[in-house]
Amino acid sequence: MGEITVYHYLFLGLALFVIGIAGSVISKHVIKVLISIEFILTGVNINFITFATYCDIPKLDGYIMALFYVAIGAVELAVALYIFYLMYSKKQSENIEKYGDL
Amino acid sequence: MNGIENPVVFYPAAVVMILCGILTIYLKNIMHAILSAVVVFFLAGMFFYVLGSEYNAIIQIAIYGVAVPVILGVAVMFTNLKKISTDEKRTKSSFLKYLIFLTGGIFILAIIYLLMTSFVILPDSFTYAVPAETNSYEVMNSFASGIFTRYVWAFELVSLILTIIAVALTMFKRKERS
Amino acid sequence: MADLILDNIYLVLLLPLWLFLIIMLGRFFSVYVNKGVIYVLTLFSSLAGALLCGSALWKLDSGRILENEIPFLRIEDFVINIGIHADRAALIFALVLFLVSFAVQMFSISYMKDEKKSYRFYALLNLFNFSMAGLLFSPNLFQTYFFWELVSVISYLLIGFEYNKKEKSDSSRKVFIINRIGDTALISGIILSSYFLYSYSGNVNFTSLSFVDMNAISTILYAYAPTGLYLVICGLFIVAAAVKSAQFPFYTWLQDAMEAKLPVSALLHSATMVAAGVFILLRLLPFFTLAGVTLKIIVLIGLITAIICSICASSQNHPKKVLAYSTSAQLGLMFLAAGMLNIKAAVAFFAAHAFIKTLLFITLPDKEECWNYFSFILFLLGGLSLSGMFIAGMAAKEMIYLNLNPVVSVIFCIIAFLTAFYITRIALVTSHEYGLIKTMPDKIKTTAYILLIIMNIGLYWYLRTHVEYKVAEPFWAALTAWIVVYILYTKKAFWKVPVLYPLSYNGFYLDKFYSNTVVKLYDGFCSILNSLEVKVFSNYKPVIFCSKSLVKITGWIEKNIIEASVRMITITFKKISRLDMKAQSGNVQSYNAYAFIIVTLILSCLIIAYIIMLSYIGG
Numbered sequence: 001m002g003e004i005t006v007y008h009y010l011f012l013g014l015a016l017f018v019i020g021i022a023g024s025v026i027s028k029h030v031i032k033v034l035i036s037i038e039f040i041l042t043g044v045n046i047n048f049i050t051f052a053t054y055c056d057i058p059k060l061d062g063y064i065m066a067l068f069y070v071a072i073g074a075v076e077l078a079v080a081l082y083i084f085y086l087m088y089s090k091k092q093s094e095n096i097e098k099y100g101d102l
Numbered sequence: 103m104n105g106i107e108n109p110v111v112f113y114p115a116a117v118v119m120i121l122c123g124i125l126t127i128y129l130k131n132i133m134h135a136i137l138s139a140v141v142v143f144f145l146a147g148m149f150f151y152v153l154g155s156e157y158n159a160i161i162q163i164a165i166y167g168v169a170v171p172v173i174l175g176v177a178v179m180f181t182n183l184k185k186i187s188t189d190e191k192r193t194k195s196s197f198l199k200y201l202i203f204l205t206g207g208i209f210i211l212a213i214i215y216l217l218m219t220s221f222v223i224l225p226d227s228f229t230y231a232v233p234a235e236t237n238s239y240e241v242m243n244s245f246a247s248g249i250f251t252r253y254v255w256a257f258e259l260v261s262l263i264l265t266i267i268a269v270a271l272t273m274f275k276r277k278e279r280s
Numbered sequence: 281m282a283d284l285i286l287d288n289i290y291l292v293l294l295l296p297l298w299l300f301l302i303i304m305l306g307r308f309f310s311v312y313v314n315k316g317v318i319y320v321l322t323l324f325s326s327l328a329g330a331l332l333c334g335s336a337l338w339k340l341d342s343g344r345i346l347e348n349e350i351p352f353l354r355i356e357d358f359v360i361n362i363g364i365h366a367d368r369a370a371l372i373f374a375l376v377l378f379l380v381s382f383a384v385q386m387f388s389i390s391y392m393k394d395e396k397k398s399y400r401f402y403a404l405l406n407l408f409n410f411s412m413a414g415l416l417f418s419p420n421l422f423q424t425y426f427f428w429e430l431v432s433v434i435s436y437l438l439i440g441f442e443y444n445k446k447e448k449s450d451s452s453r454k455v456f457i458i459n460r461i462g463d464t465a466l467i468s469g470i471i472l473s474s475y476f477l478y479s480y481s482g483n484v485n486f487t488s489l490s491f492v493d494m495n496a497i498s499t500i501l502y503a504y505a506p507t508g509l510y511l512v513i514c515g516l517f518i519v520a521a522a523v524k525s526a527q528f529p530f531y532t533w534l535q536d537a538m539e540a541k542l543p544v545s546a547l548l549h550s551a552t553m554v555a556a557g558v559f560i561l562l563r564l565l566p567f568f569t570l571a572g573v574t575l576k577i578i579v580l581i582g583l584i585t586a587i588i589c590s591i592c593a594s595s596q597n598h599p600k601k602v603l604a605y606s607t608s609a610q611l612g613l614m615f616l617a618a619g620m621l622n623i624k625a626a627v628a629f630f631a632a633h634a635f636i637k638t639l640l641f642i643t644l645p646d647k648e649e650c651w652n653y654f655s656f657i658l659f660l661l662g663g664l665s666l667s668g669m670f671i672a673g674m675a676a677k678e679m680i681y682l683n684l685n686p687v688v689s690v691i692f693c694i695i696a697f698l699t700a701f702y703i704t705r706i707a708l709v710t711s712h713e714y715g716l717i718k719t720m721p722d723k724i725k726t727t728a729y730i731l732l733i734i735m736n737i738g739l740y741w742y743l744r745t746h747v748e749y750k751v752a753e754p755f756w757a758a759l760t761a762w763i764v765v766y767i768l769y770t771k772k773a774f775w776k777v778p779v780l781y782p783l784s785y786n787g788f789y790l791d792k793f794y795s796n797t798v799v800k801l802y803d804g805f806c807s808i809l810n811s812l813e814v815k816v817f818s819n820y821k822p823v824i825f826c827s828k829s830l831v832k833i834t835g836w837i838e839k840n841i842i843e844a845s846v847r848m849i850t851i852t853f854k855k856i857s858r859l860d861m862k863a864q865s866g867n868v869q870s871y872n873a874y875a876f877i878i879v880t881l882i883l884s885c886l887i888i889a890y891i892i893m894l895s896y897i898g899g
Contacts, residue, residue, distance in 0.1 A: 035135065066158050
């Protein structure tokens with residue numbers, strides 16, 4: 001175990017991203033899908049902050065980007081939860097496969 | 103040894119984080135899934151701190167570590183918890199599943215390739231930042247001034263989006279009631 | 281000098297606009313739906329505007345001008361500015377505007393209480409205030425033109441407020457179209473003068489036509505432009521003012537505007553719409569003073585309008601029509617005063633006329649009700665004042681009468697006689713027709729009446745202490761008219777003068793002239809063009825041959841090339857959509873998966889392309 005380099009952090013972000021993608025495709029529960037999407041955002045955030053720390057001279061672009069990602073993610077979650085509420089009161093189920101009727 | 107390069111901090115936390123992420127997907131009980139997701143978010147906040155941006159760490163922990171799980175928990179509360187175990191399973195087309203795993207592998211390979219080559223093809227003038235003054239007062243200071251100078255339009259845009267969402271949700275609610 | 285009121289005079293403009301926005305948007309978001317809130321806010325905006333204007337008038341020295349312009353549009357070195365320009369004339373006009381609209385809005389609370397869409401009415405009233413105040417405070421002719429158009433648009437909306445009734449929407453459309461003549465004249469004058477200044481004067485600052493430089497601009501134009509061009513520019517401005525103020529050849533639109541509701545008429549006839557013409561005349565006086573002919577034309581227009589409209593008003597039976605004609609006549613007197621360069625008299629008479637005309641309009645009976653005594657007496661008092669025998673009207677009219685030459689003064693006396701004649705006659709006739717009852721109007725209406733009377737008396741008091749005038753012949757002419765009318769009325773002896781009666785009853789046939797001659801000429805022109813096309817072009821052999829062969833060629837092309845390719849495209853898309861339909865399961869997660877797969881494909885394609893490129897470069 002040597003020192004931790006940039007790549008370790010980047011691979012950590014990648015792992016979280018892939019877990020999020022897999023979760024959002026595999027899981028049946030709507031809430032789980034939402035959590036997986038938040039995982040994706042968190043993975044991206046880790047990448048942003050790593051690059052900002054290691055490569056950015058003023059060290060601010062990545063930080064600010066991550067900050068805005070958190071804000072946008074919260075907004076997206078609010079909208080998604082409202083849609084979930086509407087769909088749940090309509091279907092009486094939280095299984096995402098039942099929501100898919102066009 | 104600096105915190106950012108310390109394997110004793112990094113490896114256990116990373117392993118716990120990835121395990122909890124996988125657990126979140128595989129746990130049947132939704133409450134347990136949310137709890138393990140909270141662990142992931144907290145660890146992400148810790149990594150932000152280690153990487154030198156305590157402001158992002160605070161925001162991450164406050165929003166994803168505390169606020170979002172509470173909202174999700176409330177959303178779960180009004181669903182019927184008992185029905186989960188009796189949920190019938192529908193078989194998904196296995197073709198799609200295989201395709202996804204295949205492309206997932208390709209994706210990971212592609213990203214790894216990109217990461218490994220990205221530092222090789224850097225321009226000559228590029229210099230690595232000196233990771234010395236992390237978690238200092240100056241980061242916070244430049245954060246505060248940056249929001250009001252260089253990033254002011256992005257900041258306003260995000261606040262506009264937040265406002266629009268808030269108004270839109272209240273509008274939907276009002277329409278639904280009437 | 282920092283001054284709280286003078287620095288913030290633009291609030292006068294912004295308050296009504298803000299109210300318009302919050303009433304309309306509030307309706308959209310279902311807040312501010314409470315009627316009481318709308319009433320209070322609207323009244324507040326007018327009152328605040330009046331107070332601001334009044335205190336600014338108090339503080340502003342007579343020679344000083346508050347001027348602030350910023351560039352709005354810049355085309356190379358040609359600049360159009362926007363901003364604010366407040367001098368005493370604009371402040372007086374704005375003060376009268378806001379006072380009158382305060383009273384009218386108070387009146388309309390009671391008048392419009394059964395109306396369903398009254399929020400729209402109040403929003404439009406606020407927008408009307410905004411556009412009129414913007415016109416008064418505009419610093420250059422371009423901004424004036426903008427608000428000029430806005431005023432006519434809003435008057436169109438307000439006159440056609442009940443747009444589902446056909447005659448109302450028709451008359452509003454007519455008003456709008458006739459006003460269009462004036463708008464066209466104004467913009468033509470602006471463009472002509474601005475273009476000339478841009479081409480020939482060295483100073484580019486003058487092309488923005490700012491009112492501050494109006495003296496210099498008119499001098500340059502007079503000195504360098506050919507006389508014909510200068511007269512054309514002046515004539516265009518006079519036409520614009522005459523159309524807006526319902527002067528001689530164009531006064532017919534004001535009679536159509538009487539289809540509007542009472543508060544709207546009261547606003548339209550007193551301080552808002554028709555005042556714009558007089559105001560722009562006063563603003564452009566430097567133009568006219570250089571060429572004496574134009575001043576004479578203005579005086580002539582004013583006199584002709586005054587006398588013709590007074591004669592017309594003497595025979596009408598509908599009170600609103602009489603008031604409409606009398607508005608044209610009184611505005612003619614304002615034109616006369618402006619043409620005589622008697623600016624103080626013109627402004628004073630404008631204020632007096634605005635207060636009196638509003639009082640007259642809102643005391644009229646409406647909706648087939650009986651006329652109550654209180655309103656009737658107030659109407660008579662207003663009539664006394666309008667005919668120049670009582671408080672404000674008397675003072676202002678005598679101010680105009682000062683220093684007139686003998687011929688004009690005789691005509692002026694005749695006009696005063698006729699004014700007194702028709703206003704008394706219509707009061708008596710209407711009271712006979714509707715009947716008088718002894719009920720009081722409700723509290724809000726009474727408050728509005730009392731406010732207007734206070735304004736009248738206040739104006740009279742101001743004129744008495746600040747301006748000199750003397751009671752002269754018009755007073756006695758009007759007195760004679762009142763006595764004559766009373767005697768005729770008691771003996772029921774209104775006879776119809778053979779030639780004059782039909783002429784005046786039909787408004788000197790001007791309206792019919794327009795509808796019969798102008799409209800028919802236009803129709804004839806259209807039918808000539810039509811017959812030209814049908815008879816000449818369709819029988820001309822080469823044209824027919826050419827068009828037929830062209831049709832054949834295009835037909836062949838369409839059948840063999842375009843149709844085939846279209847069919848091919850449709851078949852392809854059908855097949856693709858069949859394929860795609862299988863993917864459209866409606867499952868969110870499969871969409872997610874597809875998106876992921878496609879992104880990965882693109883990414884890997886890019887990477888492979890990149891690797892190939894690298895190998896080429898490296899090799």
